[in-house]
Amino acid sequence: MTKHQLIGAEVSLYTGKLRCYLQYKNIPFEEIVASQDVFKNVILPRTGVSYIPIFITDEDNALQDTTEIIDALETRYKEQPVYPATPKQNLVSLLLETYGDEWLVIPAMHYRWNKPENREFAIGEFGRTSAPQASQDEQLAIGAETAKPFAGALPRLGVISEAVPAIEESYLALLAELDTHFAQHPFLLGTKPCMGDFGLIGPLYAHLYRDPYSGRLMEQHAPNVVAWVKRMIDPTPLSGEFLANDDVPDTLLPVLQRMLNEQGTVLKQTIDQVANWAKENDSNTIERVIGKSFFTIEDTNVSRLTFPYMQWMWQRCYDFYHAQSDKADIKKMLSSVNGFEDLLNYPVQNRIKRVNNKMEVER
Numbered sequence: 001m002t003k004h005q006l007i008g009a010e011v012s013l014y015t016g017k018l019r020c021y022l023q024y025k026n027i028p029f030e031e032i033v034a035s036q037d038v039f040k041n042v043i044l045p046r047t048g049v050s051y052i053p054i055f056i057t058d059e060d061n062a063l064q065d066t067t068e069i070i071d072a073l074e075t076r077y078k079e080q081p082v083y084p085a086t087p088k089q090n091l092v093s094l095l096l097e098t099y100g101d102e103w104l105v106i107p108a109m110h111y112r113w114n115k116p117e118n119r120e121f122a123i124g125e126f127g128r129t130s131a132p133q134a135s136q137d138e139q140l141a142i143g144a145e146t147a148k149p150f151a152g153a154l155p156r157l158g159v160i161s162e163a164v165p166a167i168e169e170s171y172l173a174l175l176a177e178l179d180t181h182f183a184q185h186p187f188l189l190g191t192k193p194c195m196g197d198f199g200l201i202g203p204l205y206a207h208l209y210r211d212p213y214s215g216r217l218m219e220q221h222a223p224n225v226v227a228w229v230k231r232m233i234d235p236t237p238l239s240g241e242f243l244a245n246d247d248v249p250d251t252l253l254p255v256l257q258r259m260l261n262e263q264g265t266v267l268k269q270t271i272d273q274v275a276n277w278a279k280e281n282d283s284n285t286i287e288r289v290i291g292k293s294f295f296t297i298e299d300t301n302v303s304r305l306t307f308p309y310m311q312w313m314w315q316r317c318y319d320f321y322h323a324q325s326d327k328a329d330i331k332k333m334l335s336s337v338n339g340f341e342d343l344l345n346y347p348v349q350n351r352i353k354r355v356n357n358k359m360e361v362e363r
């Protein structure tokens, strides 16, 4: 039997999420760099898409999408589940995974590509990943080329120059909120990481900690977040526990409020636009981008593209919430996060499902 393989890159946001999970769960794996050759010969033929990371199991199944990979592994490696067994904690964990995965890409991409020091570093890293055998000069040229679509993606996410002061203000405020939390708790919900921790570590490691300018910023503003990043990337495997009695620390409520204020409106627009798309199109396979959404960040109005995938992530929170027969404790917890319950009650009309690593709309 061969070992599991994680194919990804040190510089990649979602690879960091999965690597931290595998290390915490003590799942043996070998990491393979997603070079151009590996993309051509393995990633694309095995998954039909060109995302990283992918995970090839010891039984030679190729899986794509960190959430699906983790879910598949959780059914096999049952010790120390990363999904809390209690309702409030599991909901908060799912919400913060969705926030980290799908929203904190905004500050991650802003700082990586708009700060010259980070940009230069990232281009070198892209080159090193794409062509590990090439000379340094060749790597820089290849890196500049492969980085183009990533750097060019900023406006798609809402990272435009008018929004930059607000993006930075919001990120620094988030760091302050998380710093207060991690001063009191090693992880989001106790002494072990949950899905929410893995969602947050994606952007908060590869881009916002490891990129040099961002790393210094985090050290200056949020030493307790830095300490959490270090615990996440170098965990004591299978250790710790979630807080007793389904307790969710109050220090996480400002983070949920921030998520709601910024991402909440985009989630609603995504749900509406997916439903409209389903009415107007016969095909079930939905594109990666379907329209435009608007949001407000620190009083600045911004537009971005609409990604149906965000609804797929949201459905996990939505489904879990609606599956609870007794919502009293959740409602009590969310009562101080103005409007969150309203978001959770916003009906998902046409569900998104993932089929062979592509998204389909259900009718």
Ligand SMILES: N[C@@H](CCC(=O)N[C@@H](CS)C(=O)NCC(=O)O)C(=O)O
Residues within 6 Å of the ligand: 012, 013, 014, 015, 050, 051, 052, 053, 064, 065, 066, 067
């Ligand atoms: N939701 C996916 C996202 C994967 C993803 O977007 N990975 C980035 C690299 S960190 C990528 O491959 N991007 C290529 C692209 O956007 O075309 C996951 O969790 O695995």
